[in-house]
Amino acid sequence: MKNRTVAEILNKTADLLEMDGTNFRTKAYRRAAHTVEFLPEDIKSVKDEGKLEELPGIGKNIAKKIEEIIDTGGLEYYEDLKAMFPVDFEELMSVEGVGPKKIKLFYDTLGVRNLKDLEDAARRHKIRRLKGMGPKTELLILKNIQFARTDTGRKLLGQILPLGKSLKEKINGLDTVFKVEIAGSIRRRKETVGDIDLLVVADDSMDVMDKFTEMRGVEEIISKGPLKSTVRLEDGFEVDLRVFREESFGSALVYFTGSKETNVELRKIAISKGLKLNEYGVYRDETMIAGKTEEEVFRALGMDCPEPELRENQGEVEAALTGKLPDLVDYHGIKGDLHLHTNWSDGNSKIDEMVLKSVGMGYEYMAVTDHFRSIWIDNGVDEKDLKKQLLELKAINRELEDTGVDMCVFSGVEVDIDDKGNLNLDREVLEEMDIVVAALHSGLRQDKNELTDRIVNAMYNEYVDIIAHPTGRKILEKTGYKLEFERIVQASLDTNTFLEVNSDPDRLDLNDVMIREAIAQGCKLVINSNSHSLEEMDHMELGVATARQGWAESKDITNTLPLKTFKKMLNLN
The missing domain is CATH 3.30.210.10 (DNA polymerase, thumb domain)
Known part of the structure; x- marks a missing residue:
């Protein structure tokens, strides 16, 4: 049994003891939970060696409780305490500012057993009548109930990273601050993030805390101290700020x-x-x-x-x-974006605008890959549009060359893979394209064998260069469709078709686990933004971060190659 599981049961026991008002035992269980949670070895091994009582804060009584949890997966004492208070404890504890003592108060005086009861009591102004409460507390509880109901506890990295950077910049601008960094899961670039952690070195910690808690956009000060403060912003994000010595x-x-x-x-x-x-x-x-x-x-x-x-x-x-850490792909190592949608289809920006943006990002090449019209997208391009677009791209490339700008704009298209693995565009048109991106967009209720067959069949089409967002996932909306991924990796190796790491913050597809599996087999990947606007082109950073989480090096990412080498690899003139 993992240490965290034992610690969790001990902490929940402490919560119930706090409701019962037994302060000494509450502290004892919390101390024991902390010891177990941060123990650098398996708690079961310590138990088997008969050394539980040698651990800090664990006496004979709690040692027996830990043994019971390890042996049975539960704790009878905890269940007995739960029976004393027939409330949905975890649901009520999810409300910010509502702890064990308040839960007991609400249960004893108002009969509150769950979130609905708590909301009803607040709306009927029963809470404000309790000792130590009041209208402000009642209103805050109502507001926090809504947070508890709507907040999954995790936000997309793409949502929260720009905010984290903005806060870092604001804190860094304070006179007494020497250094500030974003920490936590944002710094690890996890695909979803719970809150924002900022670490600071400063001369005057209370001055920093005062200015931090008074910043524009702060809706609520959850806690404030000389070394740590926590606030909730107007958009619901929580931010922790900690001050350390240099x-x-x-x-x-x-x-x-x-x-x-x-x-x-x-x-x-x-x-x-x-x-x-x-x-x-x-x-x-x-x-x-x-x-x-x-x-x-x-x-x-x-x-x-x-x-x-x-x-x-x-x-x-x-x-x-x-000494075997990978040399991860650099955030500034991408030489081109090969999945861009313009206002020729469902994008918002013109081709020349995306060209200027690409030049500004230091790219050597880009590909216009508008959606080809299909049953699922009626504002895609058709064959006539693609022919007109080819002429425009040729003119743009001539102008770039004449003005000495080192940028090549490849022609391309994103095509649908039908229910048999065929493409919805004739080979005569595909042959004219520099880059062909293929993806599943329909018929997604097939089983994993059928879905895999479709992708593999598309990869064996000689004109397909990239499989876009291979698993079709939306991080907080739907899991990706199940695939026989080893078959797709093998097909990628056999056909030299690149699997995409899609930088759309909703997707980040492939994910880090699949990236690591693919590159372990020698598979080449491409990181694309899948942009439909100029702003979305900046999402490339998220795709690179995901690739880095998957241990990808520059040699694993095709679009880290300079233009000349990239064109040679794809046999482009």
Whole structure:
């Protein structure tokens, strides 16, 4: 059984004890939960060795409780406490500002058992009549109930990353701030994010906290202190700001960037070397030996410094110990975008506008790949449109060459793969295109064998260069359709057809797991923005981040190649 599971049951027991008003035992269970959660070894192994009571904060009574959880998967004492308070505890706890003591108060005085009961009590102004409450508290509870109902707890990286960057810039502009970095799952570039974590080095921590909590856009101050404050913004995002001394900043970045699993592994390594590692530094006995930079912290542990995107305990710790970390594809290493939609089909921008944007992004090439008209998109291009577009692209390329701009605009099209794996465009037209992008857009209720057959058949079409958004997923809306992915990878290798890492923040498809599997087999990928506007072209960063999470290096990504080499690979004139 994982340590986290044991810790979770102990913490829930503490919550119920807090409702019962038993303060001493509440603290004991929370202390034990913390010990177990951050234990650098398997709690079951400690139990089997009979050493539970040697752990900090774990006495004979709680040791027996831990043994019961490990042996049975549950805790009778916890179930007995739950029976004392027949409320939907987890649902009520999801409301910000409502803790165990308030839950007990609402249950004892108002009979509140669940979220609906709580909302009814607030709307009928029953809460404001309770001791210590009032109209403001009642209104805040109503507002937070809505957050609890509508907030999944996760936001798309593409939604929250720009906000995180903006907040970092604002904090960095404060007079007393020397350094500020975004940490947490944003820094690891996870596809979804729970909140925003900012770490700061500053002269005057309270001045920073005052200005942080008074920033425009702050709707609610959840907590405020000299070293940590939390606010909720008007759009619902929560932001944590922590202040550290400069000599501890690197260690804080390591601690608040890595996943919980990675941090546990790092602490194990520290212990094995007779060291102690926490958010403030690396210590030998009571002497701090590292902490100012991340590189210094990892060096003290005898490791190379893994990039933030890798810190998920998926092999990066061992690779860092053995000098085998990948040289990840660089954010500025993309030489061209090969999946762009213009106002010829369902895009919002003109071709020449996208050309100027591409030049500004430092690209050497781009491809216009408007949707070809099909049963699922009636505003796509047809054969006549493509012929006209070819003439326009030739004129644009001549003008670029005449003005000395190093940019090549490839002709292209995105075509639908029908229910048999054929393309909805004649080969005579396909032959004229530099880049052909193919994708599934319809008939998605077929089984995984049929869907895989369709993609593989399309890959064996000599004109198809790229399979777009291969699994069709929408991160917070639908899982991708099931595929026999190993067959698709093999077809990619056999046909030299590239699988796309789609940078649309809703998609990020392929995901990191599939990327790692594909490149392990020697498959070549392409990172595209799938843009329908100039603004969306900036999403390329998200695709690169996803590829980096999948351990992709530049050699694995086709569109990191310079123009001349890229054209040679695809036999383009």
